[in-house]
Amino acid sequence: xxxxxxxxxxxxxxxVCVLGIIGSIIGAIIIWASGLRGAFLRGLLTLALxxxxxxxxxLVTYAIGQAAESAETNEGxxxxxxxxIDQLQQSLKNSGGNxxxxxxxxxxxAPRTGGRSDLHAAVSKNEKWWTCQKCGHTNKxxxxxxxxxxxxx
Ligand SMILES: [Zn+2]
Numbered sequence: 001x002x003x004x005x006x007x008x009x010x011x012x013x014x015x016v017c018v019l020g021i022i023g024s025i026i027g028a029i030i031i032w033a034s035g036l037r038g039a040f041l042r043g044l045l046t047l048a049l050x051x052x053x054x055x056x057x058x059l060v061t062y063a064i065g066q067a068a069e070s071a072e073t074n075e076g077x078x079x080x081x082x083x084x085i086d087q088l089q090q091s092l093k094n095s096g097g098n099x100x101x102x103x104x105x106x107x108x109x110a111p112r113t114g115g116r117s118d119l120h121a122a123v124s125k126n127e128k129w130w131t132c133q134k135c136g137h138t139n140k141x142x143x144x145x146x147x148x149x150x151x152x153x
Contacts, residue, residue: 006069013061017054024050 028047031039128141130153137148144153 004069004072006065006067006072009065009068010062013058013065016061017058020054020057021051024054 024047027050028043031043031046036042129138130141131138132146132148132151134151135146135149137146139147139153145151146153
C-alpha cells in the first residue's frame with residue numbers, strides 16, 4: 001500500500017503545481033475581466049504570486065517525495081548491508097572465530113556417532129559387562145544391543 005510513496009508524492013506535487021498555475025491564470029483573467037481600476041496590475045500580481053506559490057509548494061512537496069524515495073532506497077541498502085554482515089559473521093563462525101582472539105575456543109565435542117572406532121575405544125579402556133534383561137545373556141559394555149536376542153541395553 002505504501003510502496004513507492006516517494007514517486008506518488010512527486011506526481012501529486014506536479015499535479016498541484018499545474019492546478020495552481022491554471023488557478024492563478026483563471027484568477028488573473030477574472031480580475032482583468034472585472035475592468036476595475038488597476039485590474040491589469042492586480043491580475044498580473046495574482047498570476048505571478050499564484051505561479052510562484054504553486055511552484056514553491058511543488059518544490060517543498062517534491063522535496064518530501066524525494067526524501068521518502070531516498071529513504072526507501074536506504075531501507076534496501078540497509079537490508080543488503082545486514083545480509084553482508086550476516087554472511088561475514090557466518091564465515092567467521094566457520095573459520096572458528098579464533099582469529100580475532102576474543103572468542104574463547106570451544107572444547108572439542110566428541111562426535112556421538114556410536115561408530116565402530118568409538119566402540120573399540122570403549123572396549124580397550126574399561127571392559128565392563130551387562131546382563132540382558134530379557135534373555136540373561138552377558139554382553140560387552142561396548143555393545144548397545146544384546147548379542148543373543150537383540151534387545152537394547
Ligand atoms: Zn538378550
